[in-house]
Amino acid sequence: MSVLSAFSLRSQILAFTVALVTATLVAVLVMVLLRSDDAIRDSVNRSVEDASESLSRVIIYRQNQLASSAGVLVSxxxxxxxxxxxxxxxxxxxxxxxxxxxxxxxxxxxxxxxxxxxxxxxxxxxxxxxxxxxxxxxxxxxxxxxxxxxxxxxxxxxxxxxxxxxxxxxxxxxxxxxRADRIREVLPENNIHVTFISRESDGQKIILSTITDPQEARAAIESPSNLETLLSLPFSEPEPYLTRRILAGDLLSHNMDVMISDDLSGFYQSYEQIRNQILLLAAVFILMAVFGSSLIARRLTRPLAQLANATRGFASGNFGLSSVIRSTNREVSRLLKAFALMSEELNEREEKIIYQATHDSLTGALNRDAVTHLIENMVQQNTAFLLIGVQISGLKSINENFGIETGDRYLQTFADRLRDNSNQDYLARQSADEFAMIIPTADDCSESARDMIVNAITGRLSQPMQIEGIGFNPDFYTAVLSYPEQAGDARQVWRRFSIALEHAITHNQRFYIYEDGLDQEHIRKTRILHDLKATLADNRGQLRLYYQPKLDLSTGKITKAEALIRWIHPELGFIPPDYFIALAEQTRLIKSLTRWVFQQVLKDQEVFSENRIKLQLSVNISASDLVDDELKQHIQAMMDIYNFQPQMICLEITERDMMTDVDRSISLLNHYRHSGFKISVDDYGIGYSALSKLSILPVDELKIDKSFVLNLDTREQDQVIVKSTIAMAHELGMQVVAEGVENSQTLDWLGTHGCDLAQGYFISKALPVSEFISWFHSQQQADSWISHSV
Known part of the structure; x- marks a missing residue:
């Protein structure tokens, strides 16, 4: 609220007029005073200069007279x-x-x-x-x-x-x-004074002055030599004199000065007289402005005040003009007609604004705020209902392939089908591709009745669509929550409903009914992500790397090891890697996690080197890491810090992640490979990759998924797959690693059929660095790596 709005229009007009007149007069006053000040100041300065020149001429004349007379005398x-x-x-x-x-x-x-x-x-x-x-x-x-x-x-x-x-x-x-009287005779004006002073060690001493009062004479010689202005601040004393030193040839050698002073009292009087006259004139004009503007403001604001009383009902939503304004003023009549027209338009506009504030403009459904308010009211009234959420799959693809207009028609048709199964006031569009629908139910609504309602809705939505001659088969996810059975208040309704729909989407379930405990799992995931972020910032020993050795089947030696992350939470205990890594991959935390693992591997590599252990260590990277250009920069920075050999690090990427964006994968993998890193395809056999794509990937190693290795000693089908994979990989110039080796029969079979490396519990479980070092050295002293494995 502005400052002016706190005052009436009459006061504002009066204030503005007075302010304008005052400002104008002040400007004129200042200009006149400044001009007067300049003129008087110039006159004062010129008067002093003239007096100084006149006195100097007299002094020089008398000096010449004395010199001439003295010359005549001595001649x-x-x-x-x-x-x-x-x-x-x-x-x-x-x-x-x-x-x-x-x-x-x-x-x-x-x-x-x-x-x-x-x-x-x-x-x-x-x-x-x-x-x-x-x-x-x-x-x-x-x-x-x-x-x-x-x-x-x-x-x-x-x-x-x-x-x-x-x-x-x-x-x-x-x-x-x-003599002072003689000097007085040669001075041009009575306000001009001359003072002779001697410069003593304790200050200036007055020898002779035309000013009879010693204090006045002292004030005169201490006054400034130039008058800057006649203006002075209130309650401050103006300068009484303008004083200058006369330079008269060589007449002032014995610590003596001749000072000429101008008494400014007369100038101040002239200046103040001009100033007072102007101030008086300004006060008269201001009073006239106040009186005149007051009359004008009163005549103008009286009908406006009556109109304000007549339209006071606007604040309460009553846009009719019920009061009669007593005025025949033509301008006021026009204003009344304008207000009447405005009241009609306001009624229409208010209805439109309320509708737009509560509805989606494209589909006509309620918006999120409106449906939230509706649910709160239904909860307060303890009304039972089903909250059904529908998330449309593939809407982005429709917009990209067929255009935004087709996508909008698709949404409108989808909303119309939902509306067929629900009251218009119970359908809401929550986001671009998400709808929520409220179905009021009886308090004792059974599961079968609920299923019948939901099946009718999903069945109607699943029917093919024809939009502008293009056929579409709707694809969507559905989540259902029942109140009050599955939620106690409105906030809980929304939270659990959102969790249920998110669960359906992330788990690829086309239809999902909220299950008890799902929100606790959601809270647990949220906490784990929060704690993981904090742990990455300040580990304190919670995150650790374990290493599982890889056995070279041709030499019987341990030449490689895979780094596996472990998280020991101080309250939740051991958290499975697959669990928190999957959560991290859904957020940007996976990038921080990969960087932490990579840096820790380099630190552990130094520890291994100090203990005379030379191994190639494998690091797992995700799909998001594979397309992360910043990871390249981070790895390069680590190379500069730790000065390690890149060929001693193997980057393991799952087959599925590698095939997500083949062209981008090839580009980044080539970068890492040219930098000296080894590349391994992890979990091979479950990603359904085409052999044509696999053949062009810059890969050094193929790691057969453990699902084909666990029962390799008994299942002929797995043996056929593994044998053909080994042959194919060798043809492509790759080494083969079999993970999941659990017994000697499997290990012997792999060695017999040309597998290069084996990894599994039969050889050793994953061990922390210190235990791995002890295990490694103990195996060096044994006759066979395998016979003494855990």
Whole structure:
């Protein structure tokens, strides 16, 4: 819910209008203030610059005046003669006369040691030592010097020049005393002030300022040299002055600065006056906007409020307009007609939405949510019923071969047949190829009555179909669950129904009635898969590999062994390999399981090698492994880690798995074979493979299924099959392994008829690695492998 929806339309109109006007005025205000700020700031900066230039010119003019007068004085022959003869009276008289002509405040003569010989001012008396020895040194060297100097606490602009007679024999000084009132006279504006400061080690010291208040003067010299803006934050003090240092030639060498400051109070007043006028004008406009928008919003929202009251029944599903709106407004009349039309369309649309929300658009059957709700209601009412599930087999093939439209017509025809045996409201389509049908029954419905109902449905479904001239023989799986006999609540109904249909599909049973305990088996399978996944991630010794040896019948030696996995569950105990491997093959866990086995075989191969046992180890891989490109990469990675010889590993693939996708199998088997691995066809004889396909497979070994070997010593039919298989395999260049050897007679028969290798309990059962090593070494010490076998 947006923030605006919490307010009435009248409030929104008022708020929007006021906000728009306010935003516009603020934008104008900001623009004007910024422009004013720029103009005033530029004026301030320009005023300071003009004052700085004017004062600098005055200082330089006075300096030049002093220098010129000093030059005239030291060039006067009579003056030089009086200084040379030491006539102090004449010198003093000439100094006074010369000083009066240019209105100098001080004139004096220094000897070359800096002692004052004659002076016209009390600030530097005869006999005193001149305070600036560095200036004396420069003058003695013949250089003229000009600077602002402090004499007896008073500031003077002075020039000192050497007196040559013809050698430098004295130093003449002439200066103007710097007074605040005189500086005030040359400044262009009253708001401009000048301050002379000296740079001391403990900070800046004010020597002279046109600002009479010492604190104001201090504030002035500490102000910035450039004014960035006249704007200031609320409750903050603006800068009082704009102050700059005047650079006037070489006049500022003795740690002294001349600062010019502009008093900004007048500018701030001008700026604030403009700002206040604009703010007042903005407030007037805002008040006008509030008043005007309030009137407009009231006239607009009053009929809308009446219409809202009239249509309040829409929320409860009543789409009629029962209230009379007191208005002759043409726009409102149009709105009323539109609402009336809308109410009719809403009725139709609501019915359509409800139907679409609860039904499948293709077949018209209920969807899963609707049938779930229906079952929950029937369970709550304790109504007995049969829940029948039908899964169509081959729908994907129909879509691929005859097109989606034919597949849709097939589904519609199938649904119509189901509907013939059920109420329209009790048929549901659960997924693309799966239907569920509810058949209400009597509380005491017998098994025979149930079977009659189901047989009628399946019989009708089994009849051939004709769709667009194409004949189809429907193929499907059926599962049945009876409530309340086989489930106690709605959740249990769905779980057990799903398990029953899944059982029918996975066990290829065309018709299956739920049996007690099936859900416990499903829960057990789910747990085993969960625990297997956890075990593969963190084994902790639960999964182990056992090895069953293979006897070379030509040499009587053990040359190979098959790796067989065992799982000892901490709670469930021993879990048969065929059981959990079959479950793993139904999920992606088979890939992880194969990788674990392969890696463990390589580790065990290293253990065998350390115990002087060299065997070719066989690893079983599944159909999904056979077409798994990632397995190739995993095996290659293991080869790099363990550095094993590929020919010491034999990959066993069942005949059935190998024939699932022959072309893909040949491609991957060639890859493994070229990498050096040996390939064996496991369980040969039960997969019904064509000899033409077998002949092109890259296979090194053929392993005869134990069903042909267990009774080989007594059954002639098995002997014929095994003998022909041995001959055929040898013709194709393959070795033959017979598994399931249980007695010496079978072993002797196999050796006599050219079988290459034998495997079975007569030779040895599968053993863990440590026991296999002990067994192997014990057999090495025996005269015959066979006579001492377990």
């Amino acid at each position: 006067d022959f009579g003056f030089k003669q009086a200084v040379a003869t030491g006539d102090a009276g004449t010198v003093e008289s000439m100094l006074n006369n010369h000083g009066q002509r240019i209105a100098a405040d001080v004139m004096f003569i220094l000897d070359l040691r800096g002692q004052v010989q004659v002076s016209t001012s009390d600030d530097i008396a005869a006999g005193d030592a001149f305070a600036y020895s560095d200036i004396v040194e420069r003058a003695v060297q013949g250089r003229e010097y000009a600077d602002f100097l402090l004499l007896n606490g008073h500031l003077y602009q002075m020039v000192l020049v050497p007196l040559r007679t013809p050698r430098i024999s004295a130093i003449a000084g002439i200066g103007f005393r710097v």
